[in-house]
Amino acid sequence: MEFLVWFEDTAFSTWMRESGPAFFSSLVLHSIAMAFVVGVHVAIDLRILGFAPRVPLPLMRRFFPVLWVSLGVVTVSGVLLLVAYPAKALTNPVFYLKLSAVVAAMVITRTLVTQLMQDETRDGGAASTGARRLAAVSLLLWGGAITSGRLLAYTANLMLASHAQY
Amino acid sequence: MEALLAFSHRTGIYEFMHSTWGWPVVESLHFIGLSLLIGTVGLFDLRMLGLARGIPIGALHRLVPWGVAGYGLNVLTGIMFVSSVPDQYLFNPAFQTKLTLMGIAGANVLCFYRFVYAPVRDSSGGAIAPQSARIMAAVSLVCWVGIIVCGRLITYYRPPYHWCFWCS
Numbered sequence: 001m002e003f004l005v006w007f008e009d010t011a012f013s014t015w016m017r018e019s020g021p022a023f024f025s026s027l028v029l030h031s032i033a034m035a036f037v038v039g040v041h042v043a044i045d046l047r048i049l050g051f052a053p054r055v056p057l058p059l060m061r062r063f064f065p066v067l068w069v070s071l072g073v074v075t076v077s078g079v080l081l082l083v084a085y086p087a088k089a090l091t092n093p094v095f096y097l098k099l100s101a102v103v104a105a106m107v108i109t110r111t112l113v114t115q116l117m118q119d120e121t122r123d124g125g126a127a128s129t130g131a132r133r134l135a136a137v138s139l140l141l142w143g144g145a146i147t148s149g150r151l152l153a154y155t156a157n158l159m160l161a162s163h164a165q166y
Numbered sequence: 167m168e169a170l171l172a173f174s175h176r177t178g179i180y181e182f183m184h185s186t187w188g189w190p191v192v193e194s195l196h197f198i199g200l201s202l203l204i205g206t207v208g209l210f211d212l213r214m215l216g217l218a219r220g221i222p223i224g225a226l227h228r229l230v231p232w233g234v235a236g237y238g239l240n241v242l243t244g245i246m247f248v249s250s251v252p253d254q255y256l257f258n259p260a261f262q263t264k265l266t267l268m269g270i271a272g273a274n275v276l277c278f279y280r281f282v283y284a285p286v287r288d289s290s291g292g293a294i295a296p297q298s299a300r301i302m303a304a305v306s307l308v309c310w311v312g313i314i315v316c317g318r319l320i321t322y323y324r325p326p327y328h329w330c331f332w333c334s
Contacts, residue, residue, distance in 0.1 A: 039205025052228035062218035
């Protein structure tokens with residue numbers, strides 16, 4: 001916590017907090033990138049669940065450049081938001097819930113990509129029950145990640161580390 | 167405005183939105199709806215712009231109803247926001263811009279299905295979409311991303327601190 005008090009006092013952290021454009025751009029870019037990160041995953045999950053069956057599943061990997069760029073933007077903007085209000089996020093259990101949900105969902109995607117999307121010549125129609133279950137869990141995890149992200153604004157214990165000292 | 171508030175009270179929306187968890191829950195649903203929209207309609211637009219060639223456009227279109235569902239969810243949650251604190255929205259230039267962009271996106275959708283989609287629907291996987299489709303796909307993407315930006319701007323332009331200059 002001492003470290004966070006010091007950190008929040010640095011020029012970088014203060015600037016992120018007090019500069020309207022800096023904070024707002026990070027927030028907006030985070031929202032847009034989130035939409036594409038979740039969106040690409042949701043599209044793949046829906047396909048595995050059997051919707052849009054004529055879409056060759058392995059070819060959906062060709063949307064991954066959008067995913068990589070969006071992951072980059074969402075991470076950088078997320079770090080900048082964290083730089084602005086580190087104590088607010090790091091003392092909030094909901095923040096760790098959000099990160100866990102994101103990691104878990106991406107682990108599932110990794111599994112599904114390896115199992116079902118490596119061979120472009122094979123698009124074997126309906127996915128297995130196990131794969132469909134994973135896709136369904138993935139959808140729930142992304143919903144959870146979005147919700148916990150939103151709840152961060154409402155569940156904070158404190159805004160700044162210095163507030164904890166009184 | 168009074169009509170909106172009366173509607174909100176009558177339906178119980180007002181009480182819910184002013185409860186502890188009402189607003190955050192509805193906001194989360196709003197974000198989920200937009201992710202559904204971007205993930206389906208957004209990817210469909212990107213395919214028409216040339217990304218992920220090999221996927222037949224008509225086949226990918228089967229995901230779009232989920233985007234429409236997401237949009238519908240956002241209209242419903244949006245009504246819950248606006249009817250509960252109407253003065254914060256109706257006079258808010260960010261919200262007005264958002265509605266304008268939604269109108270443009272809607273007109274773009276109508277034009278797309280009326281004039282452009284039919285020949286594109288049955289094209290092969292490797293097909294390049296015609297220029298009209300590509301233009302409409304670009305308009306669509308710009309609109310939806312702009313709508314997200316305006317949505318985030320709403321809180322920064324709440325009246326009366328930033329009264330819109332074209333309001334009487």
